[in-house]
Amino acid sequence: MSATSCVLSEEQFLCCICLDVFTDPVTIPCGHNFCKNCITQHWNVNSARCQCPMCKKQFTTRPELPVNTFISEMAAEFKQSVKQKGSDVSEMQVAKPGEIPCDVCTGTKLRAVKSCLTCFASYCVIHLDPHQTSDRLRTHLLTNPVENMEGRVCTKHKKPLELFCKTDQTCVCSQCTVTEHVSHNIASLKDEYEEKKAELEQAEANIQQMIQHRQLRCQRIKLLKIHSKKDAETEIANGVRIFTILMQTAERDLNELIEMIEERQKRTEDEADRYITELEQEISVLIKRSAEVQQLSCTEDHLHLLQNFTSTSTALHTKNWTTVSVCPPLYEGTVVEAVAKLEETLGREKEQLLRVARLRRVQHYAVDLILEPNTANPWLILSDDGKQVRCGEVRRDLPDNEERFSLYNNVLAQQSFSSGRFYYEVQVTGKTDWTLGVAKESVNRKGIIPLSPVNGYWAVGLRNGSEYLALSSPVVSLSLNLRPQRVGVFVSYEEGLVSFYDVDEAVHLSSFTDCCFTEKLFPFFSPGLNHGGANSDPLIILPVNHTD
Known part of the structure; x- marks a missing residue:
């Protein structure tokens, strides 16, 4: 049986009781057809009288119900045709409230599976067949089922809205362009769609960025x-x-x-x-x-x-x-x-x-730090436990990997921090030159740049045995009554704060405030040059001792 005959005979394949394709179809004396099981159960429930569910004709005695072999064969061929087109029986379900119905179905409306933007109609799996087999209809533009197809037609000229007036920011038909919208900036719906879609994608990207920014801000406020x-x-x-x-x-x-x-x-x-x-x-x-x-x-x-x-x-x-x-x-x-x-x-x-x-x-925010050998300048010597660093007298032959400091005698800790608070203490006894603090992950590790917040360093240091400095821009001299032997470093990521302390005297040395941290921070250490052995003592990461 051809697809056209299937379309023409559609209603003959549906039982009005179960609303599905006939199973063992029977014909009663009035000429209407039903599934044998459906009409039998219907009459069993209404045993007082035998009446046709469609025309309401009554029969004095219950008619015999032999299977109509012709309709049965047609229904079987119809099912086979639907199966060959890869359509499940579930796709032939009746349109439920909220679903888009087929515009061609008469009587019971099946659920639409596609809408044609050329015909301005929606089709179920049965009535969609011509758009998939006819050469003329296959050129039509199909889309997922859409509502309000009449809204896609110009109410004045009854032609499809296939153009867009940029001047008035409205959809128009071809006739509108030579009447109300003459001399206006006209574009095709597709071109305008692509442009607006790009704008929406950019807007979505901006919104996602705003969401991420606010999520980060929310996380920081929670911390x-x-x-x-x-x-x-x-x-x-x-x-x-x-x-x-x-x-x-x-x-x-x-x-x-x-x-x-x-x-x-x-x-x-x-x-x-x-x-x-x-x-x-x-x-x-x-x-x-x-x-x-x-x-x-x-x-x-x-x-x-x-x-x-x-x-x-x-x-x-x-x-x-x-x-x-x-x-x-x-x-x-x-x-x-x-x-x-x-x-x-x-x-x-x-x-x-x-x-x-x-x-x-x-x-209370003390952390346990270990030095990272892969970041150490070749002049530096690290202890086996990664807790001490000093400047040697000979430059070691080490691979110049990306993370290694080539010119400055710096070394980073293995641990990094991108939120919260942390604190560590370093022994500087016997040193004439040292630098301590934190550095952001992206600092230049190969060039000669000042150690300052502008370049990603927040640090204090000792120079020439007596000059204590806060390495800001410009550098600030620190007037200290005593020489610190143990220096504490505290960082609050969300507050943008880096503070330094003389631990033995419990004296605050200096602070960097209102810092804007946007990436990982690493504790960094520089024991300074050896100076012929005068500055050979190591910097030592110490365990933090405090009484709760």
Whole structure:
């Protein structure tokens, strides 16, 4: 059977009960056809009467249902034809709500599989056949099913909208170009489509870039939120520790003040008690002499008075109490002096405690670093554990690979960081020349360029044994009271911060702020030139020791 006959006979192949191609088709007396199983079940359910589901004609007795071999053969050939065209039975499903129906189907609408932009119609798998077999129809432009095909026709001229007016930014037909849009800038739909598609692709690329930028910003803000919480917890712990120490110091000084006052009071009491004891002893002697004098003065015996007069009139050996006094200690100013001393002590302790607290805060982000030999300048000698680097006296014969520093005595760590915070410490004891800091991944490792943030370096260093420098643009001299023996380096990627510390003195040396990091950062180390052995001591990466 030809494809044309299939199209013309389409409805005869569909059972109106199951809406599928006939299976064992039967013809009832009114002439309508159904699947044998479908009409049997229909009559079984409606056993009170036998009625045609289509024309509603009733039969007094249930008709016999022999299979219509002609229709059965036609249905079988139809199924075979659909199968040969590679169409699944599932593609012949009835159009559901929201799906685009075939414009040719009469009665039950099958789901459209293609739309023709030339015919302005949509076709199911059956009615699409002519567009795939006819030479004339095969030139039509097919696309996936689209809605509103009438919107693709010019409402005024009833011709397809196949052109685009750039002047009015609207789709037009060929007739429009010689009437309303004459002398306008006209382009084909395809050319305008390609142009607009390119603009959309560029817009999509811009949107994706904006999304990535905002995702990165969101990620950084989330990290800063985490850092903020951790900083708050650390600050509370530091505050408790510092205030506890300061209160202990104040309590100690108060106890010392109380002890000093009580000691002065005790000395005064002891002196007063000693004077009182002496006075009481003299009073007792004087009372006894007074009794003797009174007794002698009352006698009438001349001889007795004269014989005892000498013993009672003899002067007593007593102290001259007119110059003796007890002076209570003067406490005026004692408390004021103690408070002033306490303020001075607390000031010194507070400054030291705050410095230590700031250092401990960054030490919580300590990382374990190992030097990367493939980046080391040929003059440098690394220890086996990758923790030490010094400048040798002989240039080693090493491959000049891409990541190796050729001119500067630099070496990078193996570890890199593109987010978060990190901290490490380096021993610089005995050095007369050194440089420490971080460098971005893309720094020039072959040429001679200043070590500065502009060129991807954030570092401090020592020159000529006494000149401490922050390698910014321009270079800034650092005035240090003491020579650092252990230098700490702290980096906060999201905050754009690089800070340096004298670990032993807990002193902040210098900071780079408002940095804009956009790529990986590597800790970098330069032990400086050997200088004939004067600067031969190594830089040593040390484990970070801190008390939580």
